[in-house]
Amino acid sequence: MRDQSLCGSLSDAELASLNAIGRHRSLARGQTLIWAGEEALVCANLLSGVLKLSAATADGREQIVGLLYPADFVGRPYAEDAEHTVTALTDAELCVFPRRPFEAALENHVHMERLLLRRTLAALDDARGRMLMLGRKTAEEKVASFLLDMGAHLGAAHPGGAGRCAPGKAAPASPAAFELPLTRAQIADVLGLTIETVSRQMTKLRRDGLIDLPAGRSVLIRNRPGLQERAEAGG
Amino acid sequence: MRDQSLCGSLSDAELASLNAIGRHRSLARGQTLIWAGEEALVCANLLSGVLKLSAATADGREQIVGLLYPADFVGRPYAEDAEHTVTALTDAELCVFPRRPFEAALENHVHMERLLLRRTLAALDDARGRMLMLGRKTAEEKVASFLLDMGAHLGAAHPGGAGRCAPGKAAPASPAAFELPLTRAQIADVLGLTIETVSRQMTKLRRDGLIDLPAGRSVLIRNRPGLQERAEAGG
DNA sequence: CGCGAGATTGAACCCTGTCAATCCGAGTGG
């Protein structure tokens, strides 16, 4: 468990105090760990699988505001109520900590707090990058950059077993083929589009020979430079 | 200077070590402090004025990914290169720290680091809230929520002197009138729209009696509940 | 007065959303 996650590069003492309050938990695909608006009871460390972080308008429009991959931190310390809903896109495994004890552990272990600060800063950069995409990219650019992003994150995945990261390999060259952990509807919610537009752009990219869509949710990138060109912009 | 900013609620020792490395700096309206892509040389604490945080696509489309108000933290510790450009929307005053020494100070003063962590977590929530707005709100909803947001932030502003926060008054009831620190073009860049759409939505809200636009950039909120209704969603 | 930046307004276009029909693959039960 001492991988590149939050637990990674902690002292033995720190690891021990985390283990003392942490509990292993499995999430089935579709299951929700945290509901927006409810009391934020837990933080966690994602061990395997992919989670979505989402927000919704009063009338039901949904926006996925973040995707969480293995080793990512889950939850929001220091907030009484959760701002966003956390749901499993694939079956997932977590190391869950009750929020209060976790906060206490943070305060007692400077190193852990420092690690979380760096991660949070990185997450903030990521979120802001997504804002450029949502606000200023066309549908084609959105879909193209989404596919490239996803390919990078599912790097070491064996096509078929979604999203498990081989420990040790930090950032492997993303392979040509992978399995999307999201439905078209969820992709639409990530990109701020509709199902239909996502579908159309995908088939357009396929017709243009940049990608292939052999079955259901599997994707094959045939022409990465070309795809990057379609992604334009800075993302 | 011991206000609600990063410097606020620090011990004397911590304050002293910040003062040792910090330097006061003024920024004229339109001046840029940090360029995206360049080496990130400084962090800072915003004393007065309003700054924008922006990203741009290769072909020049711009998206404002954050607005910074007095007492906000500026910059990105632990990153070699800046991801976003920081520019003054109004004349502004900052307390600037060279990044490296600032990082060192962070490591030596747990309390400061903890404060920055909380702020960063809050900024992350804010950014994600904006993602919902960019991805899922209509033009009218975007403009309405922008005006409400701005009214809240410019709370204690005397119409005409943009964005200076009266110390002590934490979150005053937002007044009916304020002066926008942004041009229509910049508002468009915040909301992911065009100048023309922003303009049209503003005059629509005026025609409907929800707001008034007496002069250039001044705004008067005539019917806050009505405006909130137009803002819909969760923002 | 005239200039220029910013703002408003108008008209035409088109990308994307909406509505609806169809298709596909997996699982189920007759």
Place this chain on the structure above:
DNA sequence: CCACTCGGATTGACAGGGTTCAATCTCGCG
């Protein structure tokens, strides 16, 4: 084995919200 169903994906037709292009207006300032 096949029909049926059901969720997800694709495709088509159409309408509309927002962009684009362009003209006009306002206001501060030299």
